[in-house]
Amino acid sequence: MRKIKMFFFNAVIMTATALLLRTVGVFFGVYVSNKIGSSGMGLYQLIMSIYRFATTLAMSGIGLTATRLVAEELARGNEIGAKRAMKRSLLYALSFGTLTFVLLFLGAEHIGTVWLRDERTVRPLYLLAVSMPCISVSVALNGYFTAVRRVVKSACAQVLEQFLKITLSIFLLTLLMPKGLEYACIAIVGGGAAAEILSCLYQYILYRLDRRKIGKNGTAEAGMTKKLLGIALPIAFSSYLRAGLTTIEQIMIPIGLERYGAQKERALSQYGMIHGMVMPVILFPSAFLSAFASLLVPEVAESRARGDINRIHYVMAAAIKVTLIFSIFVIAVFMAFSGEFGRLIYKSEEVGFYIKIFAPLIIAMYCDSVVDGMLKGLNEQLSSMRYNIIDSFVSVVLVYSLIPVIGIAGYVVVIYVSELLNAYLSLHRLIKVSGFRMNVKDWLVKPCLGAAASVAAIRACIHFFGNESLNVLGLSAAILLAAIVYFALLLLLECLTKRDFNIIAGIFKKEKCA
Secondary structure: OHHHHHHHHHHHHHHHHHHHHHHHHHHHHHHHHHHHHHHHHHHHHHHHHHHHHHHHHHHOOHHHHHHHHHHHHHHOOOHHHHHHHHHHHHHHHHHHHHHHHHHHHHHHHHHHHHHOOOHHHHHHHHHHHHOHHHHHHHHHHHHHHHHOOOHHHHHHHHHHHHHHHHHHHHHHHHHHHHHOHHHHHHHHHHHHHHHHHHHHHHHHHHHHHHHHHOOOOOOOOOOHHHHHHHHHHHHHHHHHHHHHHHHHHHHHHHHHHHHHOOOHHHHHHHHHHHHHHHHHHHHHHHHHHHHHHHHHHHHHHHHHHHOOHHHHHHHHHHHHHHHHHHHHHHHHHHHHHHHHHHHHHHOOHHHHHHHHHHHHHHHHHHHHHHHHHHHHHOOOHHHHHHHHHHHHHHHHHHHHHHHHHHOHHHHHHHHHHHHHHHHHHHHHHHHHHHOOOOOHHHHHHHHHHHHHHHHHHHHHHHHHOOOOOOOHHHHHHHHHHHHHHHHHHHHHOOOOOHHHHHHHHOOOOHHHHO
16 A cells, blocks of 8 residues: 555656646747747757757666666665665766766867857857766666655756756846847756756755665675666667767758758748747646656566566556547647647747647657656666667658658658657567557547547537637636546546556555565
């Protein structure tokens, strides 16, 4: 019972934190896009493409490694081993973070002028470099708090970081924005870098206080460093390749749009609109699942360490079913109200159009993150990374061949192929290694019917009362009513039953896994 309470308490904390951060993040994104425009967002997203690769190098697989090592040592009752695993993880993280700082700082000018082909990106890249050691250490600390199921502490650090980032960025934007887009990007990047440094210091203090709760049982077995490297380095090298391909893809997108015939600022504008405006909205509801996905890693890892196959299957059944049911409803909402989302959030009909275009991909995007968490818990992280690399390679080829020929439509095709391919490969691997089977009728067909019916009913009511142009309150009420109808239809169609709730409640009861 204690394990059930702990899991769901952590899940609630992480979900609430993710929702808060994403809500604030979307509003901050709206503020920034209104300040710097879609072309400015495109320039910022170019800088972020380098940032994502740099953070991949700085982290080098340490987040998952710290979670796995600490969780497995605690599952064996070896508390001293857990402490030793964390010490090694922090040293590893600091080493790679420092290496990334040196490489990015020394290479900023070449990257900005030659790779990104825009001198306005050079100074922001210098600022990004400074935060790299703190980012890598923070990721290791997050892995620790996830493993020991005290995620409220890392959640507090994330909230603090977001608050500082937004506050500092707005302050700096006010000062620097009149000087042009380059200085606007400096303001945003500088605010984020300062926030990451301060958040890391705060999180390290929490870690030092928390580790006192771990006892002194067990022994400091030899080979911890070898075990750490055995997990982290394969993940790191795979992630380098994947991140490198992704960075190449992101750099090639505006270049391909220019080759298609778009002016440079228009190319940056289209790129910035999709990546900086549409995708944050599409991915926002996944905050409800992100906590679930991250908590699956230590839960499945512990079950695997103890050989509890039944428990693993219970976790998989609950995770996949909940993800599918939720994703299908989100798709229906975005399809039905895409115009309202684009108009109310960004005052843009074009954004609403692309929200509708990308909405069907939600089921692949959301499921992939949950399946990825389960694969990592099953020690299949290399398979997951292999599929990410295949996906990225295919995307680069398609970006190079399609976008110069058919423009932004080619990029839509690229995103569809990429997300569907990755989701299929990951789910196929999970089924193969676990023997897990999906219930297509109850997990896909019935939820699709329920979601379509619920959203259509609410849309019909809106049309009947002649209030087609919804405000924020009206849209929120419509979504809430649709969700209530959807849930009722799931019960009516016996897609959700009492047995499902009993299974979810009993996932972590030992008697269920005997």
